[in-house]
Amino acid sequence: MPSDPTLRVKALESLLVEKGLVDRATVDALIDTYEHRVGPRNGARVVARAWADPEYRRRLLADADRAIAELGYGGMQGEHMVVVENTPRVHNLVVCTLCSCYPWPVLGLPPVWYKSAAYRSRAVIDPRGVLREFGVDLPDDVEVRVWDSTAEVRYLVLPERPARTEEWTEQQLAAIVTRDSMVGVARSPAPAGGRSA
Ligand code: FE
Numbered sequence: 001m002p003s004d005p006t007l008r009v010k011a012l013e014s015l016l017v018e019k020g021l022v023d024r025a026t027v028d029a030l031i032d033t034y035e036h037r038v039g040p041r042n043g044a045r046v047v048a049r050a051w052a053d054p055e056y057r058r059r060l061l062a063d064a065d066r067a068i069a070e071l072g073y074g075g076m077q078g079e080h081m082v083v084v085e086n087t088p089r090v091h092n093l094v095v096c097t098l099c100s101c102y103p104w105p106v107l108g109l110p111p112v113w114y115k116s117a118a119y120r121s122r123a124v125i126d127p128r129g130v131l132r133e134f135g136v137d138l139p140d141d142v143e144v145r146v147w148d149s150t151a152e153v154r155y156l157v158l159p160e161r162p163a164r165t166e167e168w169t170e171q172q173l174a175a176i177v178t179r180d181s182m183v184g185v186a187r188s189p190a191p192a193g194g195r196s197a
Contacts, residue, residue, distance in 0.1 A: 013027060038073075038104060038105060038108050039107070039108030039109075039179075040106075040107050040108055040177075040178070040179035040182065041174070042071075042073045042105060042106045042107075042108075043103075043106035043107050043156060043177070043179070043182045044174045044175070044177035044178075044182075045071055045170075045174050046060065046067075046068055046071060046073070046083075046106055046156070047158055047159065047173075047174070047177045047182065048170045048171070048173035048174035048177060049071065049170060050083075050158055051161040051165075051170075051173050052169075052170045052173060056070075057158070060083050060158070061083055061085060061158070064081040064082050064083040064156065065079075065080060065081055067083075068081060068105070068106060073105045073106055074105050075104075075105050076104060076105070077101075077102065077103070077104035077105070077154070078103045078104050078105035078106060078154060080152055080153050080154065081103050081106070081153070081154050081155070081156055082147075082153055082154070082155050082156075083155070083156050083157075083158050084145065084147060084155055084156075084157055084158065085157075085158040086157060086158065086159050086160045086184075086187070086188075087160065088142070088160070089141070089142060089143060090142065090143050090145060091131075091136075091138055091142050091143070091144050091145070091184065091187070092144075092145050092146075092147060092155070092157045092184045093123060093127050093130070093131065093144060093145070093146050093147070093157075093183075093184035093185065094146075094147050094149060094155045094156075094157060094183050094184050095114075095119065095120060095123035095124065095146060095147070095148055095149065096114075096120065096148065096149040096150070097120050097121070097123075097124055097148050098120075098148075098150065099115075100114060100115040101149035101150055101151055101154055102114060102149065102154060103149075103154040103155070103156050106156055106182070107156070107179060107182060107183070108179075111179070114183065123146060124146055124148070127144045127146050128144060130185070131144070131185065134180070134185040134186060135186070136185065136186060136187055156182055157181065157182050157183060157184040158182075159177065159181040159182065159186075159187065159188040160187070160188050161173070161188065162176065162188045162189065176188075176189050
């Protein structure tokens with residue numbers, strides 16, 4: 001088999017189609033769904049709702065699956081999710097040390113770095129160092145909690161709501177939530193046009 005992963009996947013797909021094990025249209029539809037229709041915008045809507053509605057936030061932290069399903073998200077690779085909340089004293093970081101488990105329904109497909117051996121091992125051994133490489137320099141008094149995803153449990157970080165967004169609508173809030181902040185390799189972005197605190 002070729003060494004390039006893309007070619008290897010293509011070869012594998014051809015083989016499966018040839019053997020009648022999968023239908024190419026089904027594979028294409030699945031890839032299109034997770035590349036274009038399911039992605040971090042879903043997670044951003046969940047985060048924005050939690051920022052805007054304290055009751056929803058409470059439900060999300062207590063039973064993420066049910067609260068996420070309220071917004072219509074769920075399914076493959078996200079059957080059991082746990083939401084962990086960042087605070088001024090706690091920063092959460094998500095990794096899958098074993099492979100690349102990731103909450104597809106709310107974040108889409110994992111980025112390449114998330115699947116890399118370097119991230120998978122170093123996120124656990126040296127989370128602060130990894131965060132610094134992502135441009136996040138955490139003060140010493142902020143505790144870092146690392147969550148190891150598995151096929152059974154996948155984590156989503158609820159970032160802190162940025163200051164000076166009190167008057168914002170849920171839609172405006174959703175627009176500033178980034179994928180990286182929901183994996184924990186970024187903090188909440190400062191609102192556009194605002195000074196940093
Ligand atoms: Fe995994």
